[in-house]
Amino acid sequence: MVDPAFAALGELAPEVTEETAPFWDGLAAGELRMEHCPACGSYQHPAESFCYACGSLSVEWQTVRGHGEVYSFIVVHQPYHAAFRDRLPYVVATVQLDEGPRMLGPIFDIDPSAVWIGMRVQPRIEAVSAERSALFFEPEHTGRRPDPSEGVAPAGGSVSAS
Amino acid sequence: MKGFSQRYCIVGVGQTKYGKVPGMSQLAHNALAIRAAMADAGLTTDDVDGVLTKAPTSTFPMLWAPKVAEALRITPRVTGTLDQAGASNIGLIQYAISCLELGQANYIAISYGDNPRSGTRTSYARPRGDDALAGVFGAPSSYAMVARRHMHEYGTTHEQLANVAITHRHHASMNPNAVFQDPITLEDYEQSRFVAEPFRLLDCCPVSDGGAAYIVTTEARAKDLAKPPVYVEGIGQGHPAWDFFRRGELATSGAKVSGEGAFRTAGLGPQDIDFCEIYDCFTIVPLITLEEYGFCAKGEGGSLYEDGHTRLGGALPVNTSGGLLSETGMPGTQLVVEAVRQIRGEGGSRQVEGAEVGLVSQQGGIMTTHSTMIVTKG
Numbered sequence: 001m002v003d004p005a006f007a008a009l010g011e012l013a014p015e016v017t018e019e020t021a022p023f024w025d026g027l028a029a030g031e032l033r034m035e036h037c038p039a040c041g042s043y044q045h046p047a048e049s050f051c052y053a054c055g056s057l058s059v060e061w062q063t064v065r066g067h068g069e070v071y072s073f074i075v076v077h078q079p080y081h082a083a084f085r086d087r088l089p090y091v092v093a094t095v096q097l098d099e100g101p102r103m104l105g106p107i108f109d110i111d112p113s114a115v116w117i118g119m120r121v122q123p124r125i126e127a128v129s130a131e132r133s134a135l136f137f138e139p140e141h142t143g144r145r146p147d148p149s150e151g152v153a154p155a156g157g158s159v160s161a162s
Numbered sequence: 163m164k165g166f167s168q169r170y171c172i173v174g175v176g177q178t179k180y181g182k183v184p185g186m187s188q189l190a191h192n193a194l195a196i197r198a199a200m201a202d203a204g205l206t207t208d209d210v211d212g213v214l215t216k217a218p219t220s221t222f223p224m225l226w227a228p229k230v231a232e233a234l235r236i237t238p239r240v241t242g243t244l245d246q247a248g249a250s251n252i253g254l255i256q257y258a259i260s261c262l263e264l265g266q267a268n269y270i271a272i273s274y275g276d277n278p279r280s281g282t283r284t285s286y287a288r289p290r291g292d293d294a295l296a297g298v299f300g301a302p303s304s305y306a307m308v309a310r311r312h313m314h315e316y317g318t319t320h321e322q323l324a325n326v327a328i329t330h331r332h333h334a335s336m337n338p339n340a341v342f343q344d345p346i347t348l349e350d351y352e353q354s355r356f357v358a359e360p361f362r363l364l365d366c367c368p369v370s371d372g373g374a375a376y377i378v379t380t381e382a383r384a385k386d387l388a389k390p391p392v393y394v395e396g397i398g399q400g401h402p403a404w405d406f407f408r409r410g411e412l413a414t415s416g417a418k419v420s421g422e423g424a425f426r427t428a429g430l431g432p433q434d435i436d437f438c439e440i441y442d443c444f445t446i447v448p449l450i451t452l453e454e455y456g457f458c459a460k461g462e463g464g465s466l467y468e469d470g471h472t473r474l475g476g477a478l479p480v481n482t483s484g485g486l487l488s489e490t491g492m493p494g495t496q497l498v499v500e501a502v503r504q505i506r507g508e509g510g511s512r513q514v515e516g517a518e519v520g521l522v523s524q525q526g527g528i529m530t531t532h533s534t535m536i537v538t539k540g
Contacts, residue, residue, distance in 0.1 A: 009295060012294040012295045014292050014294070014295070046292065071311070072307045072308075072310045072311040072314070072412055073307070073310060074303055074306040074307050074358045074359055074360075074361075075356070075358065075359035076297055076298075076359075077359070078299075078300075078302070078358060080299035080300060080303075081294070081299055084297050087297075089356070089359070092296055092297045092303065092307075101408070102408050104293060104296040104298055104407050105296050106296060106297045112359070117310070128295075134295050135295075
C-alpha cells in the first residue's frame with residue numbers, strides 16, 4: 001500500500017536500466033544496495049559497469065547501512081514540480097555516507113530549522129508507486145515507520161522511539 | 163601571452179538587446195551580435211573567416227556554429243562549438259588564438275545568443291538524472307547547497323550575500339543596457355522571497371534573452387581597425403568537473419587553478435588587476451571566485467564586498483556593468499564585452515578610473531568548469 005503522501009513522487013522515478021536495476025530492486029525490498037569494488041574497496045553510486053576509482057570491471061552489489069551526516073542542505077520554497085507542491089518548503093540534504101559516496105536526498109517531515117550540517121541521518125525508504133520505492137533520509141535512529149503523533153526529531157540528536 | 167609567437171587582441175564587441183526580447187530567434191541574437199561586433203571593429207563579413215559559438219543553453223542544438231556562419235553568409239575557415247557551459251566564452255578565445263597562431267584564420271568572431279525568456283526555458287529548471295526524486299530542480303538549488311557550505315565553513319553571512327547583489331545592482335544603475343537598473347537595499351533583499359534557502363530571489367540571476375559577440379585577431383591586424391585593441395595577456399582553465407555534490411570540497415571552485423594559469427601566462431598577479439568581471443549567476447560565486455584568485459584570504463570574500471572594495475571607486479571594482487545578476491542573465495559573454503569597454507574607456511558614468519588591466523572569470527555548470535582571462539590596454 002503506497003502512502004498517499006509519497007504516491008505523488010512516483011512519476012519522478014527514473015527509468016530502470018540494466019545497471020541500476022539492483023539499486024531499485026533493493027529499495028523495493030526495503031534495502032539500500034550499492035556497488036562495491038573488491039579490487040580497490042570503494043563504493044560507488046550511481047551504478048556503472050566498472051569501478052570509477054580503479055577501472056575494474058568486477059564490481060559487485062552489497063547491501064549497505066547508508067547512514068551518514070549532512071554535508072550541506074537547502075530548503076526549497078520554489079514550486080518547481082507539482083509532485084513536491086504539497087511539501088513546500090522541503091529540505092534536501094547532501095549526505096556524506098559512512099561508506100564513502102555522497103548522495104542527495106530530501107529529509108521530509110522535519111522542521112527545517114532542526115536540520116544542521118553534521119547531523120547524523122539514515123535512509124528512509126518509501127514506496128512511491130505499486131512497483132517502485134525511493135530513497136529519502138531521516139534523522140538517525142528514527143523508527144522506520146514512526147507514529148505521526150510522535151512528531152519529528154529535534155536538532156541535537158534526540159530521537160523519537162522506533 | 164606567454165607561449166605564443168605574437169600577441170592577440172579583441173578588436174570588436176557587440177550585443178543585442180538584453181531582457182525579454184520577443185520576436186528575436188536564437189540565430190538572430192548570435193548573427194546580429196556578431197554584426198554589431200564587426201561594425202564596432204570596422205570589419206565586414208568579407209573579413210571574418212572564423213565563427214565560434216557557445217551553444218544556446220535552452221536548446222543545445224548540434225552544429226550550431228556553422229548555422230551561425232551561414233546566417234552571416236560567411237563560409238568560415240574555422241568554426242565550432244565548445245562545451246564548457248558558461249566557461250566556454252573564454253575557452254573559445256583560447257581556441258581562436260590557437261587557430262590564429264596556426265595561421266588558420268585572420269579574424270574570428272565568437273558569439274553567444276539565446277532566447278530562454280521568450281522561448282523555451284525548460285532546461286533551466288530541468289532535474290538532472292536522479293535528482294528529480296531528490297527534489298532538486300534547476301541551478302539555484304545546487305548553488306544554494308554550495309552557499310550553505312561556504313556559510314558553514316567560513317561564517318559567510320546573508321548580509322554579505324546581499325552585498326554582492328546590492329553592489330552589482332549599483333553598477334547596473336549606471337548601465338543603460340542592464341535589465342535591472344533600479345538600485346536595491348538590504349531591506350529589498352530581505353523582503354525578496356526564498357527560492358531555495360539560503361537563497362532568496364535577489365541571490366539569483368534572471369533568465370534573459372540576448373546575444374553578445376567579440377572579434378579576435380592578431381596584434382598586427384588589430385592596429386588598423388576602428389577601435390584601439392584590447393590585448394589578451396593571460397588565459398587559464400581549471401575544472402572541478404565532478405557533479406557538485408560528489409566533490410570533496412563544495413565551497414571551492416576551479417578558480418584557483420584557472421586563476422593561477424591566467425596570472426602565470428600574463429606574468430601578472432592579483433595586485434596588478436584594476437577591475438574584475440566575475441561570473442555571478444548567484445551571489446555566492448563571486449565570493450568564492452575572488453577568494454580563490456587570491457584577492458583575499460579564503461573565506462574573506464564577503465568582507466571584500468562589505469568593506470566596499472568591490473564598488474566603483476573602491477580598490478577592486480567588480481562587475482561594473484551589473485554582471486549576470488543585474489545586467490543580463492546571459493552566461494558570461496557580456497562580461498567579456500564589458501571588460502573590453504572598460505579598457506577602452508567606454509564605461510561612461512560607470513568607467514573605472516585608470517582601467518588598464520582587467521580580469522574576467524567564467525564558469526559553467528554548478529561550478530563544474532572555470533576559465534579566467536586577463537586583458538590589458540597593451
